[in-house]
Amino acid sequence: MDTRQSSLAERHAVADGQPQVKFVTRGVHVYYGEKEAIKGVSLDILNNEVTALIGPSGCGKSTYLRCLNRMNDTVDSARVTGSILLDGTDIYDKKVDVVQLRARVGMVFQKPNPFPKSIYENVAYGPKIHGLATKKADLDAIVETSLKKAGLWNEVSDRLETQGTALSGGQQQRLCIARAIAVSPEVILMDEPCSALDPIATARVEELIDELRENYAIVIVTHSMQQAARVSQKTAFFHLGDIVEHGKTEQIFTNPREERTRDYITGRFG
Amino acid sequence: MTDTSRTTSYLQSEEAARRVKKRYAAEKRFRFYGLAMISIGLIFLAILFYTIISAGLLGFQSSQIKVQVPLTAENLGIEPGASREDIEAISGFKLTKLARASLHTYLGLADGDRDARARSDGLLSNGVDTQLRDLILDDPAIIGSTVDVWLMAHGNVDPFLKRQISRDLPEERRLLNDQQLGWLDRLAADDRAALKFNTNLFKMGASADPELAGVAVGLIGSFFMMVLVVVIALPIGVGAAIYLEEFAPKNKLTDLVEVNINNLAAVPSIVFGILGLAIFINLLEMPRSAPVVGGLVLSLMTLPTVIIATRSALRAVPPSIKQAALGVGASKMQAIFHHVLPLAMPGILTGLIIGLAHALGETAPLIMIGMVAAVFDIPGGPLDPATALPVQIYMWAGLPERGFVALTSAAIMILLAFLLTMNATAVILRKRFERRW
Amino acid sequence: MPNDHIVTSYDKELENLRSSIARMGGLAETQIAGAVDALFKRSAERAEQVVEADKALDDLEIAIERDAISILARRQPMASDLREIVSALKMSSVLERIGDYSKNIAKRVTAINESDNFRIVRTVGDMAHLVQKMLKDVLDAYIDQDAVKAMDVWERDAPVDELYNSLFRELLTYMMEDARSITPCTHLLFAAKNVERMGDHVTNLAEIVFYLVNGEILEDTRPKGDRTSFTVLRPNED
Numbered sequence: 054m055d056t057r058q059s060s061l062a063e064r065h066a067v068a069d070g071q072p073q074v075k076f077v078t079r080g081v082h083v084y085y086g087e088k089e090a091i092k093g094v095s096l097d098i099l100n101n102e103v104t105a106l107i108g109p110s111g112c113g114k115s116t117y118l119r120c121l122n123r124m125n126d127t128v129d130s131a132r133v134t135g136s137i138l139l140d141g142t143d144i145y146d147k148k149v150d151v152v153q154l155r156a157r158v159g160m161v162f163q164k165p166n167p168f169p170k171s172i173y174e175n176v177a178y179g180p181k182i183h184g185l186a187t188k189k190a191d192l193d194a195i196v197e198t199s200l201k202k203a204g205l206w207n208e209v210s211d212r213l214e215t216q217g218t219a220l221s222g223g224q225q226q227r228l229c230i231a232r233a234i235a236v237s238p239e240v241i242l243m244d245e246p247c248s249a250l251d252p253i254a255t256a257r258v259e260e261l262i263d264e265l266r267e268n269y270a271i272v273i274v275t276h277s278m279q280q281a282a283r284v285s286q287k288t289a290f291f292h293l294g295d296i297v298e299h300g301k302t303e304q305i306f307t308n309p310r311e312e313r314t315r316d317y318i319t320g321r322f323g
Numbered sequence: 324m325t326d327t328s329r330t331t332s333y334l335q336s337e338e339a340a341r342r343v344k345k346r347y348a349a350e351k352r353f354r355f356y357g358l359a360m361i362s363i364g365l366i367f368l369a370i371l372f373y374t375i376i377s378a379g380l381l382g383f384q385s386s387q388i389k390v391q392v393p394l395t396a397e398n399l400g401i402e403p404g405a406s407r408e409d410i411e412a413i414s415g416f417k418l419t420k421l422a423r424a425s426l427h428t429y430l431g432l433a434d435g436d437r438d439a440r441a442r443s444d445g446l447l448s449n450g451v452d453t454q455l456r457d458l459i460l461d462d463p464a465i466i467g468s469t470v471d472v473w474l475m476a477h478g479n480v481d482p483f484l485k486r487q488i489s490r491d492l493p494e495e496r497r498l499l500n501d502q503q504l505g506w507l508d509r510l511a512a513d514d515r516a517a518l519k520f521n522t523n524l525f526k527m528g529a530s531a532d533p534e535l536a537g538v539a540v541g542l543i544g545s546f547f548m549m550v551l552v553v554v555i556a557l558p559i560g561v562g563a564a565i566y567l568e569e570f571a572p573k574n575k576l577t578d579l580v581e582v583n584i585n586n587l588a589a590v591p592s593i594v595f596g597i598l599g600l601a602i603f604i605n606l607l608e609m610p611r612s613a614p615v616v617g618g619l620v621l622s623l624m625t626l627p628t629v630i631i632a633t634r635s636a637l638r639a640v641p642p643s644i645k646q647a648a649l650g651v652g653a654s655k656m657q658a659i660f661h662h663v664l665p666l667a668m669p670g671i672l673t674g675l676i677i678g679l680a681h682a683l684g685e686t687a688p689l690i691m692i693g694m695v696a697a698v699f700d701i702p703g704g705p706l707d708p709a710t711a712l713p714v715q716i717y718m719w720a721g722l723p724e725r726g727f728v729a730l731t732s733a734a735i736m737i738l739l740a741f742l743l744t745m746n747a748t749a750v751i752l753r754k755r756f757e758r759r760w
Numbered sequence: 761m762p763n764d765h766i767v768t769s770y771d772k773e774l775e776n777l778r779s780s781i782a783r784m785g786g787l788a789e790t791q792i793a794g795a796v797d798a799l800f801k802r803s804a805e806r807a808e809q810v811v812e813a814d815k816a817l818d819d820l821e822i823a824i825e826r827d828a829i830s831i832l833a834r835r836q837p838m839a840s841d842l843r844e845i846v847s848a849l850k851m852s853s854v855l856e857r858i859g860d861y862s863k864n865i866a867k868r869v870t871a872i873n874e875s876d877n878f879r880i881v882r883t884v885g886d887m888a889h890l891v892q893k894m895l896k897d898v899l900d901a902y903i904d905q906d907a908v909k910a911m912d913v914w915e916r917d918a919p920v921d922e923l924y925n926s927l928f929r930e931l932l933t934y935m936m937e938d939a940r941s942i943t944p945c946t947h948l949l950f951a952a953k954n955v956e957r958m959g960d961h962v963t964n965l966a967e968i969v970f971y972l973v974n975g976e977i978l979e980d981t982r983p984k985g986d987r988t989s990f991t992v993l994r995p996n997e998d
Contacts, residue, residue, distance in 0.1 A: 155649065160650035162650070167647070179653075232651060233651065307842060319838050
């Protein structure tokens with residue numbers, strides 16, 4: 054499996070002239086106090102691809118996702134071991150600043166969580182604190198392009214001063230995506246981004262994910278296997294804190310190699 | 324299948340119907356109890372308000388007697404066109420005598436009738452000299468003319484004009500004898516004795532005469548202390564709460580601090596008074612009876628409340644907001660100060676209101692630090708001696724004169740008004756915060 | 761399937777689908793046997809039965825298609841379930857084709873019967889027997905989820921082709937010898953061709969079973985034994 058992936062990565066690298074593997078994670082363990090939540094996960098995350106993490110509740114997929122931008126740091130009892138390399142640099146190295154890291158690795162959460170401020174403020178917040186724009190005009194431009202990329206500009210361009218929380222659920226989630234891409238990250242992590250949305254809003258977000266793939270590496274945790282099948286190129290199946298199987302989405306969903314994977318995706322778990 | 328049908332038939336049976344009826348009856352009963360409890364509460368509240376307001380309204384009125392006073396330069400013993408200092412230097416004795424003489428003239432009492440004169444003097448307040456002096460100071464041009472002026476009546480006159488004391492009492496047990504009452508009736512018939520609005524209540528400090536006593540000193544003292552509490556307890560309390568909630572490492576020491584804060588909120592307030600006495604007055608040698616010490620003591624007392632309220636307000640902010648901020652790369656402090664704190668502000672303000680209301684009504688610790696002294700002069704700053712509204716009420720409640728009964732209730736009404744104003748301000752502030760965010 | 765779905769009605773639907781395919785397979789087998797039987801017994805009545813019975817196969821195919829589409833729409837099957845549905849769809853249409861070939865053979869019985877003294881060449885019967893056995897085996901492989909067995913069937917098509925080649929030459933010779941035999945021989949040739957096609961379809965079934973079990977599409981091409989497309993017989997050469 055690994056050799057296959059690295060050779061794929063090399064193929065990409067030759068094609069575009071830049072390294073295509075964004076994250077290399079090897080032997081990642083996460084402990085919450087005494088409890089081992091992740092037991093040695095190794096996975097590569099490639100640029101311009103959507104990697105879906107699936108698995109039953111409590112399998113560690115969200116925990117793994119949160120390792121990638123060190124969101125686990127906010128949990129006092131969490132301890133992470135193993136190596137997580139972003140473009141070859143270990144993100145758990147002492148020299149890596151977590152604030153900078155989170156600007157490079159953006160995150161979209163399960164429940165749409167816009168700040169209770171105006172739409173404009175929501176998108177402009179990240180660039181402001183990172184000092185990406187000093188002039189108002191620059192900030193305006195960032196807000197506009199981010200909202201356009203998130204496919205929300207046409208719907209909100211005439212009411213940027215209204216509260217972000219006044220939007221519909223689907224719009225809120227796209228606003229959160231716009232907020233994440235406003236700081237021009239390289240990787241976007243999505244933790245069940247559609248679980249609170251209706252099917253139409255879900256379809257919009259999925260369409261957006263597919264468009265964003267052109268410029269970012271995307272990792273998405275989802276409970277909907279159909280969604281994983283629809284949006285991702287690679288799928289990794291987590292179970293009991295371990296990756297049971299990972300590979301091309303097509304293969305995972307038509308011909309999984311592991312029985313546990315098959316049982317899970319066909320609805321036979323028990 | 325059989326199970327379902329059995330259940331169905333049971334649900335349609337009479338016994339089931341009875342059970343349902345019983346359940347509804349229980350609910351109805353509970354609603355009735357609730358309503359009854361609320362009614363009882365409202366009735367008690369109404370009784371409380373009725374007692375305070377009915378007694379207090381009289382406190383807002385004072386008996387006054389209109390007298391024609393010839394304010395000639397000769398009578399006042401000054402040159403025409405005298406300076407302010409000269410006017411201020413007029414002896415109170417002279418002014419009192421002038422006012423009393425004017426009343427003698429009105430009542431037609433002969434020079435030699437010393438007894439009658441003394442009795443007539445008993446109708447006027449001991450504070451008429453100040454009243455007259457203020458009148459002249461306000462408008463020195465009136466020197467030389469005879470003014471028809473309302474002067475404070477003596478505290479003994481007040482209950483009769485307010486009809487608090489029956490005239491049927493035997494003369495020896497009455498504060499005024501038959502002659503004095505006759506004069507009073509004559510004055511009243513002549514529209515020269517009446518109840519007027521009691522401006523002294525808001526202008527004056529402590530006094531042994533009810534007609535000259537006021538809450539001004541207490542009001543100002545309380546105001547200074549509340550300002551101090553807001554300035555000291557709010558930033559310290561909020562800061563401590565943020566640190567404990569968001570930054571403090573979770574260990575035994577933090578737990579200990581937490582337990583102590585929770586316990587401090589339950590410590591009797593008098594303990595804070597003893598603490599204030601020991602530290603601020605004995606150790607730091609701060610002035611006694613000063614609002615600054617009172618404010619510090621009340622701040623200490625309010626701190627735990629503010630800390631606890633702030634912590635629960637911070638905890639009530641959905642963690643998703645903080646995560647969102649961290650997710651776009653905000654530092655922990657930025658996430659808290661930009662997003663969490665503003666959302667917690669309404670809750671913090673609510674806690675502050677509760678703390679302030681508590682502090683405003685506090686008496687015991689203030690007594691400990693000497694704010695129970697009778698202060699006559701309006702304090703100019705927080706370092707001047709003052710008293711507090713609740714202490715003033717406490718002191719008046721212990722005085723025997725009839726007039727102080729009404730004054731006590733009136734002061735309670737003022738205290739309530741103070742409290743309502745303070746709460747309204749906080750509610751408006753909170754509303755503004757909610758709208759901004 | 762080793763363990764069951766959490767949703768039991770899903771299991772029931774898949775089970776129905778599987779048994780429908782098995783039933784269709786059984787019917788198709790009977791149809792081959794019936795057609796060949798009618799051919800050798802020269803029984804128009806028997807042939808009529810076979811033609812009639814093909815209707816049942818068509819109905820089953822439509823039913824399977826409907827069920828499969830319904831499962832696809834409602835259950836969004838994944839992995840082995842998805843392959844099961846897709847296989848059922850494909851197998852039902854292949855089995856329906858096999859049924860059509862049997863019907864076609866049965867239809868030719870009347871025409872062949874016109875020539876009284878025409879002897880039915882035994883080879884057709886042998887071919888039909890082989891194909892019938894292959895069909896039975898591939899259905900067993902389907903029910904047992906046995907890819908090895910399916911591959912075994914896949915390789916057994918070659919003898920059928922060989923038989924067909926020799927039959928082709930034989931019938932050509934008859935036709936050259938006696939012009940009156942041309943009509944029955946042509947019909948018989950078509951019947952034999954149908955049997956040979958059935959054999960090819962059975963290998964398709966074997967490939968489907970292989971995919972169903974292994975999840976991989978069999979990409980190797982099977983060696984084709986039917987060389988009749990290139991066979992030329994010249995009378996003066998003999």
